[in-house]
Amino acid sequence: MRHKVYILVILTYPLMKAIIVKPPNPGVEITEINENEANNYGKVKIRTLYNGICGTDREIVNGKLTLSNLPKGKNFLILGHEAIGVVEEPCCGFSQGDLVMPVNRRGCGVCRNCLIGRPDFCETGQFVEAGIHGIDGFMREEWYDDPRYLVRIPKTLEDIGILAQPLADIEKSIEEILNIQKRVPVWSCDDGTLNCRKALIIGTGPIGILFTLVLRTTGLEVWMANRREPTEIEQTFIEETNTNYFNSSNGYDKLKESVGKFDLIIDATGADAGIIKQVIPLLGRNGVLGLFGFPISGSFSMDFNAIQDAIHANKVIVGLVNGQKPHFQQALVHLASWKTLYPKSSRLLITRTVSINDEKEVLKVLKEKEHGEIKIKIVWE
Ligand code: NAP
Ligand code: BGC
Ligand code: ZN
Ligand code: ZN
Numbered sequence: 001m002r003h004k005v006y007i008l009v010i011l012t013y014p015l016m017k018a019i020i021v022k023p024p025n026p027g028v029e030i031t032e033i034n035e036n037e038a039n040n041y042g043k044v045k046i047r048t049l050y051n052g053i054c055g056t057d058r059e060i061v062n063g064k065l066t067l068s069n070l071p072k073g074k075n076f077l078i079l080g081h082e083a084i085g086v087v088e089e090p091c092c093g094f095s096q097g098d099l100v101m102p103v104n105r106r107g108c109g110v111c112r113n114c115l116i117g118r119p120d121f122c123e124t125g126q127f128v129e130a131g132i133h134g135i136d137g138f139m140r141e142e143w144y145d146d147p148r149y150l151v152r153i154p155k156t157l158e159d160i161g162i163l164a165q166p167l168a169d170i171e172k173s174i175e176e177i178l179n180i181q182k183r184v185p186v187w188s189c190d191d192g193t194l195n196c197r198k199a200l201i202i203g204t205g206p207i208g209i210l211f212t213l214v215l216r217t218t219g220l221e222v223w224m225a226n227r228r229e230p231t232e233i234e235q236t237f238i239e240e241t242n243t244n245y246f247n248s249s250n251g252y253d254k255l256k257e258s259v260g261k262f263d264l265i266i267d268a269t270g271a272d273a274g275i276i277k278q279v280i281p282l283l284g285r286n287g288v289l290g291l292f293g294f295p296i297s298g299s300f301s302m303d304f305n306a307i308q309d310a311i312h313a314n315k316v317i318v319g320l321v322n323g324q325k326p327h328f329q330q331a332l333v334h335l336a337s338w339k340t341l342y343p344k345s346s347r348l349l350i351t352r353t354v355s356i357n358d359e360k361e362v363l364k365v366l367k368e369k370e371h372g373e374i375k376i377k378i379v380w381e
Contacts, residue, residue: 103149
């Protein structure tokens, strides 16, 4: 008698460590996933070296960012949009050992801005953002990417290069603001610089500090504000970059009395939207109020007087989001120049590194900001 023999083949994929979230629900885990469960984007094989933690990551982890979504057909999202990795195998113009950073927002493939590499101005709204919105991020052992989305990081910037991603968002924002101000027949000062222009930055997190550094490098006079006294590290930034500081715990009236109005105000807090109403009276004629932080509560309104004033005085309120490849490149130029211009601040930008193997600590810093923190870097080893 003959028997039929059935052979069961079970395909197994290698496992890799990854940090995952399940938006819109709060929570974060470090877990092992099958490599085939993760989104990949091209042929360049990259091993993760560092991830940065952004205020946006914490808003996702704490279930506060309504704009965060799972990838299609999946029940988890790999977190992380700030990453530096090393190319593992020569491919597509990259050599083994090259350091690269991924561009996090990727285009809809349809609109003209996305087709020319500027999904920061996507017209359909169908773009995706690694680790935030619709595709997996880079808090994982490795990923495959398309050279179009990779920025080379010079080895001399391996220490602070992780800041090129958040800084790219700021470079794009300042480029946009300077373009907006081209509407004013003369916005430069008597000597052709921007030294007479005053900017107010609300919030002293990494975003507030990077805005300050770029604006000081661009020549504007800057006030940073937070509702407390500056930390020791913030004090070093303030002194070295010759920036002013305002404690806003009692509101902004005193600042208006002592300094007057501002040409540029940026909300870099990610706090309550009520802040916007508080600072609108400080915005000067022909001024720009940039909304950069994602408020997590509240609302703001403008009464008819404030609206009349905005009309009479050509005021602009603008949403500012996301940098693309040219802005990553400009960010690297600034990071390199600050090593010379602001050496003490430059050394203080990374406040701490945490090993991915110290899982308890990684989860802690993903949930909550530390006192005195600027940027925490997760190191994959
Ligand atoms: P962060 O580390 O949480 O920093 C927020 C800062 O704002 C902290 O210094 C905080 O003070 C301060 N703050 C909170 N409430 C305040 C208030 N009422 N008045 C003044 N200051 C206040 O966050 P981050 O990484 O710098 O990011 C800031 C925001 O930008 C987040 O919402 C993030 O999602 C967003 N973001 C947007 C983009 C974009 O493309 N638009 C890009 C990156 C990030 P303490 O230090 O005392 O807590
Ligand atoms: C990222 C930006 C992104 C924005 C909106 C930020 O944290 O750094 O590149 O466009 O969040 O999701
Ligand atoms: Zn970010
Ligand atoms: Zn688009």
